[in-house]
Amino acid sequence: MGITKTANFTVEQNELAILAKAMGHPARIAIIQYLIKVNSCICGEIVNELPLAQPTISQHLKELKNAGLIKGNFEGNAICYCLDENGFSKIKHFFQHIDSHLESKNNQCC
Amino acid sequence: MGITKTANFTVEQNELAILAKAMGHPARIAIIQYLIKVNSCICGEIVNELPLAQPTISQHLKELKNAGLIKGNFEGNAICYCLDENGFSKIKHFFQHIDSHLESKNNQCC
DNA sequence: TTTATTTATCGTAATATTGCAATATAAATA
DNA sequence: TATTTATATTGCAATATTACGATAAATAAA
Numbered sequence: 001m002g003i004t005k006t007a008n009f010t011v012e013q014n015e016l017a018i019l020a021k022a023m024g025h026p027a028r029i030a031i032i033q034y035l036i037k038v039n040s041c042i043c044g045e046i047v048n049e050l051p052l053a054q055p056t057i058s059q060h061l062k063e064l065k066n067a068g069l070i071k072g073n074f075e076g077n078a079i080c081y082c083l084d085e086n087g088f089s090k091i092k093h094f095f096q097h098i099d100s101h102l103e104s105k106n107n108q109c110c
Numbered sequence: 111m112g113i114t115k116t117a118n119f120t121v122e123q124n125e126l127a128i129l130a131k132a133m134g135h136p137a138r139i140a141i142i143q144y145l146i147k148v149n150s151c152i153c154g155e156i157v158n159e160l161p162l163a164q165p166t167i168s169q170h171l172k173e174l175k176n177a178g179l180i181k182g183n184f185e186g187n188a189i190c191y192c193l194d195e196n197g198f199s200k201i202k203h204f205f206q207h208i209d210s211h212l213e214s215k216n217n218q219c220c
Numbered sequence: 221t222t223t224a225t226t227t228a229t230c231g232t233a234a235t236a237t238t239g240c241a242a243t244a245t246a247a248a249t250a
Numbered sequence: 251t252a253t254t255t256a257t258a259t260t261g262c263a264a265t266a267t268t269a270c271g272a273t274a275a276a277t278a279a280a
Contacts, residue, residue, distance in 0.1 A: 024130040056270065083208065189257065
């Protein structure tokens with residue numbers, strides 16, 4: 001009925017889904033890529049980098065922040081954003097898990 | 111307006127977003143985890159493993175397949191599913207990119 | 221204090237997702 | 251062929267997401 005049955009899944013499954021979902025939009029991928037590209041905290045430049053209106057970007061930043069994928073601190077009258085290790089380390093382990101499975105099967109499946 | 115402005119982002123950004131989005135639901139994480147756990151193709155057992163109705167699971171499997179995260183082949187009158195390297199290798203590279211960035215910054219940011 | 225700059229929030233329209241009952245399809249088996 | 255078993259599709263209701271204009275809030279600078 002359009003609402004995810006969160007309660008029927010494990011905490012881990014829900015956490016991973018929240019993290020993946022937060023990355024499930026091209027604007028949010030673009031934000032992450034930009035933070036990597038400039039290789040530093042960036043303060044008040046994201047709005048100029050994306051083809052979206054300021055309120056929309058603010059909303060995307062909020063989602064990334066809630067998921068634990070970025071963090072932001074006030075720096076003067078702007079906000080300084082960078083990637084947050086917390087979120088990424090959780091997904092990282094999941095992908096390592098997947099990866100070792102795929103390597104051990106050596107694609108002999110199906 | 112509820113529709114993602116796909117055309118305003120790069121092909122890579124859209125591809126990564128589609129892959130992440132496909133993983134952005136606990137049921138789909140559960141499917142991936144189960145495929146890893148049994149460590150083989152599985153034929154016609156997924157419906158018993160998840161707390162969702164058969165049509166709902168069918169829909170989730172379709173989304174994972176469309177994204178390139180699982181593949182399924184007919185095996186008798188059941189379908190045999192396993193993880194698809196194609197999708198996962200694309201995300202893997204993105205995470206490696208993120209990871210080397212995070213390590214080089216050594217969390218000194220913000 | 222006033223003004224400019226930056227980011228957040230509210231409200232709302234358009235669209236997408238989730239879930240399932242009902243039903244259809246397809247292959248295996250009796 | 252008829253039946254069983256497994257999966258897909260359709261249709262729909264409930265809810266979530268995306269996007270943005272208008273506006274608010276918060277800080278810096280004049």
